[in-house]
Amino acid sequence: MPTVVIADDSPTLRRILTSVLTKEGFEIVAAEDGVGAVQQVFATMPDVVVLDVQMPRVSGYVAARLLKDDWQTADIPVILLTSLDAASDRYWGAQAGADRYFTKDFEAPQLVAAVHEVIAAASASQGGRPLLKADPLELTDDDVMGRVCDLLDRKLFETSVAAEVTALAATTHGFEESVAGVLDVLKRFVDYDLASVVLLEERTAYVAVAQETSQLQYSGMLTAAVDALSAVSGQATSVADLELRLADPSGLLGEEDERGMATFLSMPLKGHGGHVIGLIALSSAQKNAFGETALGTLRLVDGPAALVIDNARLAGVHAPAAS
Numbered sequence: 001m002p003t004v005v006i007a008d009d010s011p012t013l014r015r016i017l018t019s020v021l022t023k024e025g026f027e028i029v030a031a032e033d034g035v036g037a038v039q040q041v042f043a044t045m046p047d048v049v050v051l052d053v054q055m056p057r058v059s060g061y062v063a064a065r066l067l068k069d070d071w072q073t074a075d076i077p078v079i080l081l082t083s084l085d086a087a088s089d090r091y092w093g094a095q096a097g098a099d100r101y102f103t104k105d106f107e108a109p110q111l112v113a114a115v116h117e118v119i120a121a122a123s124a125s126q127g128g129r130p131l132l133k134a135d136p137l138e139l140t141d142d143d144v145m146g147r148v149c150d151l152l153d154r155k156l157f158e159t160s161v162a163a164e165v166t167a168l169a170a171t172t173h174g175f176e177e178s179v180a181g182v183l184d185v186l187k188r189f190v191d192y193d194l195a196s197v198v199l200l201e202e203r204t205a206y207v208a209v210a211q212e213t214s215q216l217q218y219s220g221m222l223t224a225a226v227d228a229l230s231a232v233s234g235q236a237t238s239v240a241d242l243e244l245r246l247a248d249p250s251g252l253l254g255e256e257d258e259r260g261m262a263t264f265l266s267m268p269l270k271g272h273g274g275h276v277i278g279l280i281a282l283s284s285a286q287k288n289a290f291g292e293t294a295l296g297t298l299r300l301v302d303g304p305a306a307l308v309i310d311n312a313r314l315a316g317v318h319a320p321a322a323s
Helices: 012-021 034-044 060-069 085-096 108-124 143-165 176-191 214-235 291-320
Strands: 002-005 027-031 048-052 078-082 100-103 193-197 204-209 243-247 263-270 274-284
Touching: 002 034, 012 108, 027 034, 027 085, 027 291, 034 048, 034 143, 048 060, 048 108, 048 263, 060 078, 060 143, 078 108, 085 100, 100 108, 100 263, 143 176, 143 193, 176 204, 176 214, 176 243, 176 274, 176 291, 193 214, 193 291, 204 214, 214 263, 214 274, 263 291, 274 291
Parallel strands: 002 027, 002 048, 048 078, 078 100, 204 243
Antiparallel strands: 193 204, 193 274, 263 274
16 A cells, blocks of 8 residues: 655645545555654655645755655655745745645645656656665654755755856956866865866866876876766867866976876866866875765866856857957
8 A cells, every 4th residue: 555644734634635645545644744744754665745835844845855865765756735836936846856746726636646646657767666665764853953954054065166166257257267267166175186177179188286296196187087088078089189287386296206196086067058078187196085075066066167168168269359
């Protein structure tokens, strides 16, 4: 028997939802607010979650985001049920990860059909195989609120990183300054020895040195970056083809020694139309220097960075010649 968690601070609506879905053969687990909804979902691992939006302590939007953000509950369909019907409300529901969005003037058959549809869609996404469910987990109120705070902190960090890169479009002047700005922003969020932006059409590698680095690591990073760019672009490129622009104001790039590159991380830069215009690369002499946080940050940076750089390129191409 499929299980549905419903959460609404209105006892009347909880009774209505329970009655409608019970008659259709669903087992119902009820909660009175967003915190209770999250607790019940982790405790029962249901097939569907139906959330009111305006609830005490934690709203349906936040509860949905929390559930969709956790690997244990991310695949459980969420239906938002609310009196809010502005375009912005529906947009925010989609951003929260909701699979369906209903206003409270819904007809019972509509809700029942939606529950069946999202269960079928979840099953189809697994190729018809039963969904793998995590073991039930008991969460206290403090556990739930701690997860909410962690989620909000992370979302604020992600927004801040993207905003820092996007702001370069207004604060930098010219193509090369835009590239340098991207590398500077990256330095604020990720610890690395060397960072590079390698651009395909320009055949240029811009390299920033952040820590004491050997020539061996420098050449190793360039080779790895060019190989990665050739792989993602489908265009064969070599280090010999590149013009190298080195930013090392503190003289940290040393002579040859045995400290080669131990960790390398790269991400393609996709400009307008999704075309690969280049690549961001990071390297370190330390093993396992870049964990999930560094990878996540690079994923946040590469999209807006690609557009900032591509816009600067296009502006340079179309700028009027100096008289």
